[in-house]
Amino acid sequence: MARPFDVQSVESKWQARWLDDGSYEIENDDPRERFYALCMYPYPSGTAHQGHIRNYTFGDLVVRYQTMRGKAVLSPFGFDSFGLPAENAAIKAGSHPRLFTDARMKELKSSVRRLGAVYDWRREVFSHDPQYMKYSQTIFLALFKAGLAYRAEAPVNWCPGCATVLANEQVLTDGTCERSGDLVERKNLEQWFFKITDYADELLRDIDTLDWPERVKTMQRNWIGRSEGVEFDLPLANDPSKALRVFTTRPDTGYGVTYAVVAPEHPLLDQLTTEDERPSVTALVQRAKSASEVERTASSDSGAGLEKRGAFTGSFVLNPFTNEQVPVYVADYVLGTYGTGAIMAVPAEDERDYAFAMVHGLPVVRTVEPPEGFEGGAFSGDGPHINSGFLNGLQTKEAKTLASDYLATHARGIKKVNFRLRDWLVSRQRFWGCPIPIVYCDDCGIVPVPLDDLPVLAPDDVTMDKSGQSPLATHEGFRNVACPKCAKPARREADTMDTFTDSSWYFLRYADPFTPGQPFDAAQVAKWMPVDQYIGGIEHAILHLLYARFYLKALIDIGLAPGLPREPFRRLFTQGMIRLEGAKMSKSKGNLIAPEKYYETVGADGLRLFHLFVGPPADDVDWTEQTEDVIEGCGRFLDRLYRLTQYDEVNFHDQEDDSDFAVRQALHRTIVKVTDDIEGWRYNTSVAAMMELLNTVSKWARSEHGAQRAVLDEVLDVMLRLLAPMAPHITAELWEQRHPQGSSLHRQSWPEADPALVKHEMITMVVQVNGKVRARVEVSPDINEEQAELAALADEEIVKVLAGSKPQRLVVRPPRLVNIII
């Protein structure tokens, strides 16, 4: 495509200038109103792909727009630079993950520069920076001292073939190792946890205060999974002094309990199991233990329909409502980690229990009358209680209350709130992560590394293949250390931290990476927080956002971040995915479309414009054969703008007239439209509005009658300002051509519309007869009902259509429409 200007040289000129003049370096004491714009911390996977391009196009638009609105905008960048891909690549290449990672960071950095996105590079953060690691470790130790970090046993994915621990993403869907193909086992290890569950209530409650997409909020609520119920005792039939404790949200269905179930991990299982039943119970427990999650769920694609495996323990418990004996089963559909690890089973009102009862031939007793015509097994809805003694006739709500009271006096029942949310397992048996700064001493136990000795850095000469544990565990030089307390020989923790810890506080460090000796100065950070606009992918809707929210709350509570708001991200925007032939575009799928070729044709500006224009920013983008043409079209738009600013084929007249006035009106209406659309994340329609305006202006200026020069000048200057956040290079270049002595385009203020020009003096009102459009009348937008009615009835065409018949009814909606019903 032949272009009227040299895209590459224009773009590189401005990219260099933005770097050199530090336009987007921002000081913490800037007196202007503040705005913190942030794109999610990227993993440096190499040069940018279209997903990055889209993300940073949106982010840069926000930065430039808010800057033109007179704000002091904080726009930082950095890298989530620890993680498995670098470690795997290093193992494969026999090199060090740092070399690999540094190279990928450099590539991504040059990609965002080539896109023309601007950042305050002095604030750059990357996870494997020893300075950053030092403070990641400082935070870990502070959480430990506050009792928010603790050690416990937890299962890991163990590959017997590789003799190593696998991350979840290294386990294929069939439960085998992605590298060796061996069946992955579960193995228990002592690991570190953060007590995020202490914050479950607050994390749930504060969701209501966030300006986030509704679906992200819903996902977080579901993930936290608060549920209210009752915990109570089921006494053992042969020894009522002992009891099985269970949790239920439906105490009202207690008369329908026909059996009980314990999880395979339940501590009482051994006692409950009789000798006759021991072989089948043991078999079930063995299978549940060795089988991966995948195998447990592989038998069906729907949760309720899963095959319900279980075994009778040989024991019975007493239903506290009926005093009848019911059998106790062990089954893997009951989780050891939720509630008490045991349940009362009510097949008539719970689908899972129903499915199990069907398989194992257990009785079903309805306690809630299903609605007329109800077909199917379990009915979990509301209805009058039956077969339920003192609860008969009650609706669920009252029955719940009475049943809870009954359990409180008869079965040591207490009201209980359970959360689905688990504590955050932060230990990773990996090399390329931030080491956990802990020492284990035979005499002193768990000893934190003194703050002065931070950061704990991994040694470079580590072999990263097939060790039994963490790669660091076999490095004697690293592992052996003097106990910080008693100086006797001790051993370092060999695990590293989950990389989600790095992305849980980087946005605080951005706000103040300058104060020496601490992660950040809270008073400095408070000037910027919370983040005004956070932009990223929907894939982080749950974990990253939840962990970051937890971190900030915890940091405040343990005194590391006094005075900060308790929620980090005030406003969140999640962009749509890019997909190629239906599949998500990603590096692992190998279906990326590299941006480089477009830099040569339409430039970064054209590509940015495409991403803004292609559809609503929140929607997915389908990359098809037509996409190339659409991108070309975006480039053509910029070409047309360029030519017009050269006054090619433009005619002029002297006195301003109606045609000039009409164009000025169009211009000012476009200012309103583009501004509103940008504020409302409707970039696609704001670009369309600019295209429409260019069409109008260009037709006007190239008509025989031509344009009045001052008006054309005004129009073009405003258009360049409106387009500046979208296509920053070419607009800056054209601005400089037009104002060689003035300051640069990106230092100009955002255009303001003149209300007098925005207002329509006349507007078309539709007149319908029986809902059919019969006439259009030009009216003032301020017209009232009476005037609208008069105008409608006075219209010639309407008089003709009515032909004297009397209107039954008039629907008058000034100034838009009058509907006459006859």
Next chain:
RNA sequence: GGGGGCGUAGCCCAAUUGGCAGAGGCAGGGCGCUUAAACCGCCUCCAGUGAGGGUUCGAGUCCCUCCGCCCCUACCA
């Protein structure tokens, strides 16, 4: 199984939030420019809104039912 989203022209998408279905772009067609083509400029064809029902003077928009596609989640008692 649960939760959420989306179906408008050949394609990507708009539609003042219940008021004339079309702003913008892509593709197609025509004309002009050109020795010719590309580029460029101008003009133009194209749907009654996935299906059915309801509310309303009026429904793409609100409410039911169904169909199709996508995303998230998964036995949390």
